[in-house]
Amino acid sequence: MPTPTTRSTANSTPSLAPILRPRSVAFLGASNRPGTIGSELLRNLLRAEFKGPIYPVHPKERAVLGVRAYPDVAAIGEPVDLAILAVPAAQVVPAARACAAAGVGGLVVITAGFGETGAEGAARQRELVAICATAGMRLVGPNCLGVVNTDPKVRLDATFAPTFPGPGSVAMASQSGALGVAMLDAADALGIGISEFVSIGNKADVAADDLLEWWAADARTRVVLLYLESFGDPLRFAQIARELSRSKPIVAVKSGRSERGGLAASSHTGSLATGDLAVGALVEQCGLLRVDTVEELFDMAAFLAHQPVPRGRRVAILTNSGGPGILATDACEALGLDVPELSTALATTLAGELPAAASVHNPVDMIASATAAQYEACARALLASDEVDALLAIFVPPIVTDPTDVARAIARAARGHGKPIVACFMGLRGVAEATDALEAAHIPSYAFPEAAVRVLARAADHGAWLARPEGHHVVPQGCDVEAAVAVVRAAIGAGGDATDANGRVELEGEALAALLDALGVPRAASRQACGAGEAAEQARAIGFPVVLKLVAEGVSHKSDLGGVKVDLRNESEVFAAWDALAEAAERHGVRMVGAQVQAMVKGGVETIVGVSRDPSGLPLLMFGLGGVHVELMRDVAFRIAPLRDVDAAALVRAPRGFPLLDGYRGAAKVDLAAIEDVLLRVSALAAACPELLELDLNPLIARPDGAVVVDVRASAQAYLQP
């Protein structure tokens, strides 16, 4: 069963410095045979001119690629910070033991054949991790491409990839070796400087969360790029990412959407929490910049490495050709950027620089005759105005104007405004030199306007995220999380018959009531009755009108089979309703156990609050409008627990149908704070109780005077330490 994991790392964790800033490197598995990892990786280490000694380890050879070799780590006789292991899988564990004995600082295990290959490999991986933990060595891999640090004081290329990219401010991590090779290639080809690169492979120890923590403290790193298939410890990742995103943007390709496995969903929330909603929620909350492809990863990196994040969504488009200007305007609209009409004053300024046939509206079409000087003057005027937050300069090479002159002119105009500027130099000919000139001025350039706009839009989204208040973790008063967790655990313990083949237990009526009461979530007064007389009695105790709900084995959608009778105003209506339920149960061939007598909640808006878990165990909180809205329109939104107060407020406002809660067409506004309060209470449970698989408060009736749960379902399962 997938469950969240929290490693006991914290402050006692050894540093990654021996791995990423080693002063000496041993390479176990070095080889003189061309075309092997053992030879390619050593060649890379040498080509990069590592700043410390490299000690190849080989059982027989005296030298590998001309470098003196040692028969084992112990024989080196000098301190070794980093040991790289590319020996056969069966030799990795003994080699790691030898490294531990020799006082090696950290390991990078290239070798495959561990957790990714079945039970034997998994056992080997556990043994490897245990050796490292005992010795205080951090471990990258196994089954990885290696690590890179371009720092001129380090110059480590411990990979077997063909490319060693130039130094810069972009740190990269990849869970896939193949994508890692593609990322190193792309960075090099696009001239994007790298600070460090880590191929995390099986992430038996070092995972993305550790790297975020490391790069947070790395002065050379200003932007982080990630290719991930899964989060190691999603809650820890979320927490660190949310912190780091405030100072260094994190751009991520998160793959593995289609890996949804695990248990089939039995709740509404579970059935709606499909695809990569967890990732979407995490992105939304943690300020990640999520992109879909590796290409977009680098489009984004080229921007973030040097350009400021825009302070607003207003884009000026400057072009010498109408078509691309229109494409850019379309793209802006599609991605929620404004292309504002310019003020008369600004338009007049621009008109003073341009021929009469030019258009000084936005997009500013300077027409094909535009000169470099006109680009410079117009770019300056637009950037200096307070009417725009960012500039997109488009250039289509006409016959006359030299692209490089235009590039230099734009670069001059870009200085000193504190506003982002991106370029799109179209056409594949004669533009390379111009692109180089832009690159030298740190102005990112894209081949098509849409790519440039996409980058600006994501940057503006990130700017908006940065401008939001950070919020606080809040547990509302009277929310006894421990007591609620105890209710869930007791239900699992007492599961018995209610436990299904997967070990999952559906919580019964009394446990559900106890759960809500422990959390302090208001619910409609409700009692169970085993007979019609008892039901009438309890109805009188609760107060009329009441609702009578069928309690029968294996029935979830009670209303589908006529199992709910509402607005019963007196005892005789309760008796009649009981008979109707009994008859409905018989008609559908289900065994009636009794009925629930519940206070009738009148008016208000039906909403749904739910908890579900993504395959990695991440607790997902759902909110939406109830009934048809949730079932057909899927008008729901997700966040990851634990929610901060700002998250709860945002989640309530996220569904398209939110106006129905907020005084739509003269209706009374419901108590939004009450819904937020319920969300925070449920969030506290979801975060603290990995046993809770699914929870539906459906409906939670929201009214002007509060919110009250009318029906609830929950399932739980014993928590297995992963």
Added chain:
Amino acid sequence: MPTPTTRSTANSTPSLAPILRPRSVAFLGASNRPGTIGSELLRNLLRAEFKGPIYPVHPKERAVLGVRAYPDVAAIGEPVDLAILAVPAAQVVPAARACAAAGVGGLVVITAGFGETGAEGAARQRELVAICATAGMRLVGPNCLGVVNTDPKVRLDATFAPTFPGPGSVAMASQSGALGVAMLDAADALGIGISEFVSIGNKADVAADDLLEWWAADARTRVVLLYLESFGDPLRFAQIARELSRSKPIVAVKSGRSERGGLAASSHTGSLATGDLAVGALVEQCGLLRVDTVEELFDMAAFLAHQPVPRGRRVAILTNSGGPGILATDACEALGLDVPELSTALATTLAGELPAAASVHNPVDMIASATAAQYEACARALLASDEVDALLAIFVPPIVTDPTDVARAIARAARGHGKPIVACFMGLRGVAEATDALEAAHIPSYAFPEAAVRVLARAADHGAWLARPEGHHVVPQGCDVEAAVAVVRAAIGAGGDATDANGRVELEGEALAALLDALGVPRAASRQACGAGEAAEQARAIGFPVVLKLVAEGVSHKSDLGGVKVDLRNESEVFAAWDALAEAAERHGVRMVGAQVQAMVKGGVETIVGVSRDPSGLPLLMFGLGGVHVELMRDVAFRIAPLRDVDAAALVRAPRGFPLLDGYRGAAKVDLAAIEDVLLRVSALAAACPELLELDLNPLIARPDGAVVVDVRASAQAYLQP
């Protein structure tokens, strides 16, 4: 006001052959001065080695670029099929007259300064068009880049673009000269062969619809690529595109989404018909393959030029690396392609070819050791099975295997299955040669898996469109379109006070009733009353229960101000309701004119049927679920009128809330045929009556026994011939 236009072209239109397959070319504006269009275009004509004579026309020079020149067209003294004009704007009209007099077959006008520049230019353009029409010359441009035909028997490069691409089966048209240059460059760089290229510029005469018609009959053309900012004659375009798409795929970048101008919307339909819904509807109905960027245009072209459209949505992924396989699987899921689990038999076959560590599930991960022979054997097995409809082969260059060997192996396996195959060779190094090998085998290759999957998904969508029945144009019985159009025109004529500043008239109650009756659209029995007594009398005549609706000046959302009283069961309730309406009108400061007495329609599902117009005048038909669904959820869908029967059926089923019509949770199914019938009636009016701006049947109550209109609004405006 934007209105649909229907040119009186039809069969009498002169052919485009003199322009696109000329036997001789005159070039007015030829120049010896380097860096001018007059010199670049002539250089292109010569470089392409045009198969007929080229006659430069220059007032003074005896030769241009070494070719004998003539002082004017008349002086050539030989038949001229095509005249290219790049003379100054003021000289274009006289030059066109001279061409007409000299019996030239057709014109391409490069010169700018016409309709795109204001009143004077527009007048000049009208004059130019008139000259051409009279002389029977078709006209490309003005304000364009020129035309290309790569046919070895023609070899025409009448553009000033730097690239003359190789011959092939892809025809291209661009409304933007700049994008045209980019398209020619991209085709050349990607090795995509072109049949013909036309830069349509201001499309004063020849527009995309004409080119589709021309390419339909062109044996060399198998795929059409379009970059469009607007449709010249959208209805004609739609009709021709729908026809052509059956035999030759049309891939389009349609820009200009943000150009929505025209009238502010006053109806629901109008306010929902924003952005590029018209284009979306047109794409859906006409089988266009719409892409977002020029890059995707060529991704698609590379596929369609040689690969068959898949017969289903099942994709096999064959890879030597896990990460890209997962990325591809994700992309498939996101785009609605299946990556099916393979049968045990097929998995066993694959396992027989591969090492134990390989995964023979789909994606098939052959791991890094995969050889060319393994690629070939597995690709063959997958393509031969009846479990997949298409194959994506991913290759990440490891150290050992040669990419070109793998490419050749895949090419061999691809033959003779009739199933599409696409490749993704990742990493920028050492793959160019491999890509060439794939290109030679007509297997499109993409740099990243997502691009490859996107192409397959669009191709599968197109395959599904091709498999759908074509349907028929149907006008239901008893639908008197002429009478309905007459109602609209009469309302415009009698507009008077009801006409707003834009000349728009809101139709009044009796006209609306007459309109629905002429179309044969069922409506709830309804009468107007001027006093309470009259209302009670009419209620008795209609039959209780009734609804009373306020009729007041300038009130659209009656229910917002308490202007609708429902379920009135007797005369005294009608009197009370009348007083309530009067009071509500007074409270809101509106003048009560009277009330509408309407039969109460009980039960059923509220739907909305509407007509709106996009900025080009294209009539849009909308259908959705009513009330909150339409207002908050925007759960509506659009098609372009006139609908075929299959369109009406698809439109009814398009909203997410469709299950509410189809027996949701045990409710009775409504009469879908009755809704389709209403849609076809309204469609007939929308297509025949350009004066009709907006129409809302809101709600149209759908019930098991039919559909009936309960409220209707419409506005119209005098039709101005464009």
